[in-house]
Amino acid sequence: MDRQENKLERAKERLKELKGFYWHAVVYVGVNSFISISSIIGRMNSGANFTDVLDFGTFAVWVFWGIGLFFHGMKVFSRNPIFSKRWEERQIQKYMEKDRQEAEKFK
Template sequence: MELMDYNNFEKKERAKKRVEELKGFYIHFMVYVLVNIMISTVIIVSHMHNGDSFLESIWDFGTISTWIFWGIGIFFHGMKVFSFNPFLGRDWEERQLKKYMEEDKKQAEKYK
């Protein structure tokens, strides 16, 4: 009975962690959108005040650079949260954990 309670507690903790990761990603994404809209608006208005047309202001690298570079960060954050990692995925983590646990077990047996 006690093992069953522990498993349920462990599942609940993993689910809680997952929800927190998703919440963090969604907050990060919303901040990304809102801040970039404000930055872009300020840059566009500034460029138009200096005589550029609206389209010239939008396609200026300074206007879209924060969208691009911060967007790269959002992309990698999303990859982590949604468990898409083609190089070091969950299987790799589990294999490494098992490997190190076996090494520790062997080390402990040496000194028995």
């Protein structure tokens, strides 16, 4: 029964992370749309034409927040190419082997 409860807790935690990511994505689209539309309308009301308002400044928040959203998604969907589970397992094995070698020195 204990294993079942452990699986249930892990599933609930996974669902919580997934919901957090989806809310992050919804807020990302909503807030950035509002910022971009407000910026474009404000600049056009000041006399700028449509091509003048489509610069990096208009979409900078999309880019930088998007980088954060990307890494959030990488974490949630376990797609971390740098610190993957395989990498962690290799590091654990390396440290265990090093400890074993150190212990053998004193036998």
